Amino acid sequence: MTNVSLCEKSRLFLNYLDEWYQNLPRLPLADVVGSDPERVAVFSVDMINGFCKEGPLAGPRVGALIEPVVAVFRQAYDLGVRALVLTQDTHDPNTPEFQAYPPHCLAGTPESQTIAELQALPFAGEVTVIPKNSLSSDIGTSLGAWLGERPHLTTFIVVGDCTDLCVYSLAMHLRLSANAHNLQGRRVIVPAAAVDTFDIPVNVAREAGILAHHGDLHHLIFLHHMALNGIEVVAAL
Numbered sequence: 001m002t003n004v005s006l007c008e009k010s011r012l013f014l015n016y017l018d019e020w021y022q023n024l025p026r027l028p029l030a031d032v033v034g035s036d037p038e039r040v041a042v043f044s045v046d047m048i049n050g051f052c053k054e055g056p057l058a059g060p061r062v063g064a065l066i067e068p069v070v071a072v073f074r075q076a077y078d079l080g081v082r083a084l085v086l087t088q089d090t091h092d093p094n095t096p097e098f099q100a101y102p103p104h105c106l107a108g109t110p111e112s113q114t115i116a117e118l119q120a121l122p123f124a125g126e127v128t129v130i131p132k133n134s135l136s137s138d139i140g141t142s143l144g145a146w147l148g149e150r151p152h153l154t155t156f157i158v159v160g161d162c163t164d165l166c167v168y169s170l171a172m173h174l175r176l177s178a179n180a181h182n183l184q185g186r187r188v189i190v191p192a193a194a195v196d197t198f199d200i201p202v203n204v205a206r207e208a209g210i211l212a213h214h215g216d217l218h219h220l221i222f223l224h225h226m227a228l229n230g231i232e233v234v235a236a237l
Contacts (some may be wrong), residue, residue, distance in 0.1 A: 017220050017221070017224060018220070020224065021192070021220050021223070021224075024192055024233060024234055024235040025234055025235060026234060026235045026236050026237075027189065027191075027232070027234040027235075027236075027237055028237065029072070029075050029076060029079065029157075029237040030079060032155060032157070032187075032189065032237065033076070033079040033080065033081060037076075037079055037080030037081045037082070038080075038082070038083075038152060039152055039153055039154045039155055040076070040081045040083065040153070040154075040155045040156075040157070041081070041083035041084070041085065041150070041153045041155070041156050041157070042072060042073060042076045042081060042083070042084050042085070042156075042157045042159070043085045043086075043087060043137070043156065043157065043158045043159070043160075043170060044069055044073065044085070044086045044087070044118065044159055044160045045087050045088075045137060045158065045159070045160030045161060045166045045167050045170055046087070046088060046089055046160050046161050046162070046166050047065065047066070047069050047086065047088075047114065047115050047118060047159075047160050047161070048088050048089060048105060048111065048112060048113060048114055048115060049110050049111050049112075049113050049115060050089065050104050050105035050109075050110075050111030050112060051089075051104075051105075051161055051162075052065070052066060052115050053115065054110065054111060055104050055105070055111040056102040056103075056104055057101065057102065057104045057105075057198070059198050059199070061196045061197065061198055061199060061215055062161045062162070062196060062197075062198065064196070065159075065160065065161060065194060065195070065196055066115060066117050067117075068159070068191075068193050068194040068236075069118070069159045069160060069194050070117050070118060070121070072157065072159050072191070072194055072237055073118065073121060073127075074121065075237075076157070077121075077123050082126065083150060083153055084123075084126065084127045084128065085127065085128045085129075085130060085143075085146070086114055086118065086127055086128070086129045086130065087130045087132055087137035087141070087143065087166070087170065088105075088112065088114065088129060088130070088131055088132065089104065089105035089112060089131075089132060089133075089166075090105065090107045090112045090131035090132065090133065091103075091104065091105050091106050091107060091112070091133055092106075092107065092133055093106055095133050095134070097133075097134055097135070107131070112131075114129065128146060130142055130143055130146065135165050135166050135169050136166075136169050136170075136173070137166065137169065137170040137173065138169075138170070138173045154185050154186055154187065155186075155187040155189065156171075156174050156186070156187065156188045156189065157189045157190075157191070157237070158170055158171045158174070158188065158189070158190050158195070159190075159191060159194035159195055160194070160195060161195065161196060161197060161198075162195075162196070162197035162198060163195045163196060163197040163218065163219045163222050163223060164197050164218040164219070164221070164222035165197070167190065167195050167222075168222050168225075168226065171188050171190050171226055171231050172226065172229065172231070174186070174188045175188045175226075175229055175230055175231050176229075179230075187232060188230075188231045188232065189231070189232045189234060189237075190223065190226055190231055190232070190233050190234070191234050191235070191236050191237045192219075192223055192233060192234065192235055192236070193235060193236035193237075194236070194237070195219075195223075196215070196219060197213075197215050197218050197219050197222075198213060198215055199213060199214065199215030199216075200212050200213040
C-alpha cells in the first residue's frame, strides 16, 4: 500500500478548508422563507436523548446543538413554516448497524425519545416524527411517502447530527433525488452552526481498540462535500 503522506500533501487543502469554513455566509431564515412558508420544510435529524444526553453515543458536541436546533424550529414556525420533521433512530435490537456501533436508541427506550426541549415547543404536536433503523432517513422509512404528499415543497433545511453520517445521508438524498428526477429549483440548506459530529481522539481509540474519529475534520470535510454537490452550506440561519 502506497504511503499517501497526508500530513505533507494535504496541508494546503486543510488551510483552504479552514478558510472556506470561516467564511461561510450567513443566510437569514426570514430570507429563506420569504413570503412562501408553505414551500419550506425543516428537518431535525437524531436530536434524541441517545445522542444528546445519555447512552454510549451521547456526547457534549451533539448536546450543544440543542439550543441552535430548537431556535431554528421556533423561528421557522414563527415565520409560518408548518412542514416540520424529526427523523430519529428507533432501532430494532437485531439491526446489523450494531456491528459498527454500540447498541443505542433501541425502540421503546428513553434513548430513542425526542429531546425534551423539542417536545416542549408549543407546536410539538404538529411536528412529524419519522422513525429510522439506520443512518438513512429514507431507506425503510415513511419519508418517501411524506414527500410524495407534499410536491409543493422546494426548500429543505437540515439540522441535527451527525454531520458526516445521518445529516449527510438525508441532505444528499434530498439533493440527489432532485437531480435524478430533474426537479428544478429545489434548495437543500445545511447551517453549519446547527449540525455537528462526535469526536474520538486517537489515544482513546487506541486504548479502546476502536477507530478514531476527528470531529472537527469530519465536520468540515463532509460540509465541504455537501457543498460540492450543490447543497447550500451556510454558517447559520
